[in-house]
Amino acid sequence: MSAPTNAPDDQRRFVRYHPALDGLRALAIALVVLFHYPWHESFFDRNPVHGGFLGVDVFFVLSGFLITSLLLDEFRTSGGISMRSFYARRALRLLPGFVVLFAIAVVAHFAFVKPSARPTTAGLLGMAFYAANWVQIWFRDPLGRMFGHTWSLAIEEQFYLVFPLVVLGLLRRGVQRGRLLTLFVAGAAVSAVWRIHLWDRPPVPSSLVDFYAMVTGRTLPASNPFQQWNRWYFGTDTRLDSLLIGAAAAVVLTVVGPAVLERVRRMAPVVVVAALVGLGVIVANGTILDSWIPYWGLVVLELLVAAAVIGVVVRPDSLPARLLSLPVLVWLGRRSYAIYLFHQVVFYELGGGRVNIPQPWQFIVMISVVLLVAEFSWRVIEQPFLRRKARFQRITEVVA
Secondary structure (H helix, E strand, C coil): CCCCCCHHHHHHHHHCCCHHHHHHHHHHHHHHHHHHCCHHHCCCCCCCCCCHHHHHHHHHHHHHHHHHHHHHHHHHHHCCCCHHHHHHHHHHHHHHHHHHHHHHHHHHHHCCCCHHHCCCHHHHHHHHCCCHHHHHHHCCCCCHHHHCCHHHHHHHHHHHHHHHHHHHHHHHCCCCHHHHHHHHHHHHHHHHHHHHHHHHCCCCCHHHHHHHHHHHCCCCCCCCCCCHHHHHHHCHHHHHHHHHHHHHHHHHHHHCCHHHHHHHHHHHHHHHHHHHHHHHHHHHHCCCCCCHHHHHHHHHHHHHHHHHHHHHHHCCCCHHHHHHCCHHHHHHHHCHHHHHHHHHHHHHHHCCCCCCCCCCHHHHHHHHHHHHHHHHHHHHHHHHHHHHHHHHCCCCCCCC
16 A cells, blocks of 8 residues: 555546546446337236336435546636536537537437337427426426436536536635535535425325315326425435535545545545445335335445545555446447437337347347447447547636
């Protein structure tokens, strides 16, 4: 074990690229894809990966960690944060693939898919303005089978839009890292408590339903803003804790002293293994309607992901970090965004009897096509724009 180095140097190393984090992304996208796979059309009567929806929260924690790490490092090294550069980098990373998916949604809205699978006008507007999560709260199935997963992209984009401004404002006012950590933890706690409150509240009174109908001239749809499950699952405010826990994990690495950091390094391999085992237990036992998920399941999962992230970042040479850095996992992690964007489209087009593929070949063909589409997106759609991110890596315009 090498001797502790000075804190600024350590913090700088934490911001660099870590292949193990792509490994965590690979595990997360595998869970999501297997959760969405149409198992009822194959050799399983029900979904064997019923907890795979929790992979989205792994992405949320990773996003909070990485974005906060970059923001804090930029402020530490330059005394400010270039909003222009930040938003340009996010746009170059996220928009090209999303624009292609949105174009597919527009085509699907008018033709080529059965009406029950088409995105509605409200759904298209929700996608276009990164508000798909709120549209899914207000309307019944507005995005169809191929585009419902864009709710999580909307939450992340809303976070990217507001969070850097909040961080910059706090840092410019002289808020220290310890206070910043307290604020992030408190924000995550408020979000979690608010989620529990919304899940626990009784159904909306019939008198309010009648009043809503009188004012608007229409009755509440089956999925409405007062329906508990939709509200907690898709709400930005009720899922903010995962992003803020990731942000808090990034701040932790900047406030601990060398002695504490050295102890964390020694414990990191065991912590990572324990966290991954804990994640496996939660995923194996979780179903999307379990009441313990919004109560404490999400918070525990988010803390376990944060612990795993810290563990692989402080000890990239450890065995767990090296296993998460295996080339196949890194390959999947680097393409996880494209896989997430297009996997539902592939599942719809190749499923439902539209293509006659015997079992068990259907599973192999569908997953293979998803990976091929993701590779095409990565090389042809995303890479040309990602290469332009370099011009925004350094500060070009610091917001005062």
